[in-house]
Amino acid sequence: MHNSFQSLNLKNIRKEFPGVLALDNVSLKAEAGKVHALMGENGAGKSTLIKILAGAYTKDEGKILFNEKEINITNPHDSLNLGIKVVYQEISLIPEFTVGENIFLEKFPINDFGIINWKSLYEECNNLLKNIGFELNVKEKVSNLSISEQQIVEIARAIFQNASVVVMDEPTSSLTPKEIEKLFQVIDKLKKNNIAIIYITHKIDEIFKIANDVTVLRDGKFISHRSINETSEEILIQDMVGRKVDQKFDRPVTSFSDVQMKVENLSTKSKLKNISFKLHKGEILGFFGLMGAGRTELAKAIYGYDKISSGKIQIDGKTYKRFNTQIMVENGIGYVTEDRKGEGIVKDMNVRENMSLPSLKLFEMFFTISKKKEKKLTNEYIQKFDVKTPSSERLVTLLSGGNQQKILLSRWLLRNLKVIILDEPTRGVDIGAKTEILKLINDLAKDGLSVILMTSEMNDLMSLSDRIIVMAGGKISKEFGRNNTSQEDIFKASVV
């Protein structure tokens, strides 16, 4: 343990990339036993700062003080030696290894003969996970875990080695409320162990639960450093965005009559049992469920991506018992995945090609795609949704998460759509883009599009949904109408 650890102080850090000033005079002080939140929109400079801490980049100017002594971090090794551990947002585990193997990857326990002591490895691993309050089968292959479980393994791996400063980059973006609570307990334990935590997040409510200080960056510049007791949600948003953000939606209670889609007794072999619901024209139907409740599975089953074992779907009066994604797309259904990187963007394609992928027939004449038409329409949507890209020909991987999400939404909106299924549409998206996306969903529904909205963000769910269906264990556990439910009710229904 680095019991002697007191503080890590970054002073007036400056980092320039060719053509971009990524960090300009940025300071941040992480103190032992405290949580220091780091906030800012995508592109504000948070990642650059973290990469300097981790030794992936070196600073151009400024000082780094460790226990008030000036030090240099020139490579990842320096950083690890100081006990600075970074838990990145992207999962970097080895899928074919077990939980235990992944956690102990850098330091397998070995016996006198130099052979790995598996028994003690798994025992230690069990203790470690128990200590931080998570239950996982340590002999399970990581590839069999859900994204959120993988994230837990990632965190466990970082803190198992001696740590003085733990940096967490959006650790809750794929966790459910219950898991988030657990993570906060872990953070409390780390605090007691004299560890400093630098906590990066877009979720403001979390900061008020765990942080002691908040530093906000914007466009590579230091904007503010406040103690948590002296700030409020509005102040933080204003610091981040530089303008006031309207978080409220104008969505009156309405009764719907036209049924757009009807799902009857849908079941799958693995998870779903007898799911039935109706979706009306212009309605936003919210779905809530904890991890393992079967929300994503339902989305994929309706959409024809996963096979169903029984049940049927009616769209505009036509009934389907066997269907694939092609049939659904032709019927005007669209789906935006929760896994933007894995199932959303096509990395070898540019912005235009990513946007037009499901709708190429729109631009087709005599078997030929008219690139002129295609460019015109995609540019229209780039402007409409304020996608920040120099041109429609830019490689999609070079854009930020929020902008990629807008592209995935445009993918469906530029065609004639009846139903859109959105699975965690605001995950990992900065606050500015998030507000825009939520507003867009509201506007689309007003224009008559039916929306299935699956999100773990309780506030978004309650402010947008006309009805909320709560799922648990692959079944529908309860349905609530607009304005006649509370967060507590929804949560209770999700744990039956």
Place this chain on the structure above:
Amino acid sequence: MKKYFQSNESILLILLIILCIFLSVYNPQFYSIQNINSILRSSSTVMIVAFGMTILLTSGEVDLSVGALMSFVTVIVMDVINISGSVFLGFVAVFIFCLIIGLINGLVRTMLNVNSLIATLAMMLILQGSVYIYSMAAIYNTHLIPLFTFIGQGFVFKIPMPVIIMLSILPFFIFLLNYTRYARYFTAIGSNPSSASLSGINNNKFKILGFVITSLLVGVAGIILASLMDTGQQGSAKGFELIVIAAVLLGGTSFKGGSGTIIGTILGILILKVIDNGIILMSIPQEFQLVVPGVILILAVYFDTLRKEKNA
């Protein structure tokens, strides 16, 4: 023209020009009509099959059975024409056979979900064995129909027939992979299959199509080969699949799917074939005909990776 010549292709073109200049200076024999025709003739069968292989690799699949199938085709076409006395019936038999093999490859890949590297390796073994069940001995041309010999050995306006056949197929594939939505589908399926499927693309359908197109092209190349040799020979195209795959990879198509161009493939083949030719012209031991392309392939893929890392 810009879209045809992306940076990778211009590098290949420069490399090809340098090679040609070097060989012309070294041995003026290189730029004789005869020699150029021989390079082009032997390139054309590789090219014909490589069109299909480019599609397959772009969509993240590979077909190792093309060499074995091509050998089989030479036997079938010669035998059927010998028996029936009809070139047309020979072709029909070949294309039906290739269609079936392509379908099987595609169905094993998609319905049984067997990795295409393994599925087509198995198909290669099956074909290599069963061609001897079909006939133990090589089948010689006993029909003596001039039209058949013309396909591989003939000239039109001093251009070898195989080149003309290749050139008449080429525009279709340039069109397919540059102007149609199918090109995008193949790229999307290779680059991110989940995303493609979630965009309403029937991945399996297009993968099967890729295997069928490739097999049918093997049919064309096999007929040309049979005509050139004037024989149907069980092992005549052994190792052919490796030359095709090497050339396509050299041309800039990624083994992991997602990117590929026909022009790149053509340049890749020409470079390999000019090197082949150079080895003969410079009287270097023929064993190097396999060594040099191997080394070049590693370098090509390595530089491609470097370039991609820079872009990312």
